[in-house]
Amino acid sequence: RLPLRAAALRRRHAALHGLAPARRRAADHHALRARLRLPQPPAVRAPPPRHGRRQLHRRATVWRQTYKGGVWRPCIHNLTNSLPESNGYIYVEANGGLNQQRTSICNAVAIAGFLNATLIIPNFHFHSIWKDPSKFRDIYDEEHFVKRLQNDVRVVNKAPDFIMERFGHNLSNVFNFKIKAWSSSTYYKDVVLPKLVEERFIRISPFANRLSFDAPPVVQRLRCLVNFEALKFSNPIATLSETLISRMRERSAESNGKYIAVHLRFEEDMVAFSCCVYDGGDEEKKEMDVAREIGWRGKFTRRGKVIRPGIIRMNGKCPLTPLEVCLHLI
Secondary structure, eight states: OHHHHHHHHHHHHHHHTTOHHHHHHHHHHHHHHHHHTOOOOOOOOOOOOSSSHHHHHHHHTTTSOOOOSOOOOOOOOOOOSOOOOOOOEEEEEEOSSHHHHHHHHHHHHHHHHHTTOEEEOOEEOOOTTTOOOOOHHHHBOHHHHHHHTTTTOEEESSOOHHHHGGGTTOGGGSOEEOOOTTOOHHHIIIIIHHHHHHHSEEEEOSOTTOSOSOOOHHHHHHHHHIIIIIOOBOHHHHHHHHHHHHHHHHTTGGGTTOOOOOOOOOOHHHHHHHTOOOSOHHHHHHHHHHHHHHHSTTTTTSTTOOOOHHHHHHTTOSOOOHHHHHHHHO
16 A cells, blocks of 8 residues: 555656656546547637727627527426315515516415415505506506416405405405515425415515525426516507617617617615715715615614625626716727
8 A cells, every 4th residue: 555655646746746747647637538528628718809800700799699509498388277276365565676576476476376375466565765656557467467377376456355354354454474585485385374274365575585596396387487478568568668679770770780778777776775885975975875774774774784885896796887887888
């Protein structure tokens, strides 16, 4: 064993100092890779110049389809079986912006299907900053939503009268679950389901990000079904979006109808929530402190909370200003 160990130490020493044994070993390694048909590491190339033919070529290939795995196919299998008797009704209040509300809707349908419950059309929380009174039907095609999910999850406009009678026709009397963010599907089965069966009607408010990404396939399937097939924008929004897209294509004729749409998202609430610092000095700080307190009471001022704007910016978590976005797109 000692001679073998000494030989190993010599090989390690040679490899560390770039001596001949290491080169022979590297050659043997590459030969072995060739025999096993392993993928070869990509050659290291110097970065292309920022301007010139290479740069123009890179810009020309931005629009090429990079997916080489074949044709995209739907992964959602339609169900034809009748639904079992419902365990009760679930009402959720989707809070946050459009993205958070859409996620909330997907999660609500997934949870309702997982618990074999009837989902009441989600209600949108009235935000104190945006002051948007829009309802579900104002943003999405409610009829299409209900019809597309009819074989998977029961969806109704409101709880029936015989259920509301138990609560004096007052929604605030319905038991409200305060669920932690990113809760698992197991939590819903073990904790929420028994209460649902007992009460026959429960509320979950707020409901943004209240379901973990790590969920069983049956839950993920429903999420996918809602996001890609059941949620369809209402006619006024769909019509306006088609008009905008047509105009952008017409006015980008020089680039064969290709265009870039940028959502700056540089708004007061987003800047306040990010806790980033810009060039507004003390006046900006006071305004952002007020906005944070209005939108998220005490969230950023509780004991032990330390905010380091410099580290937040270094980690790339600060919203870009319109000027910064333009500089990136040059």
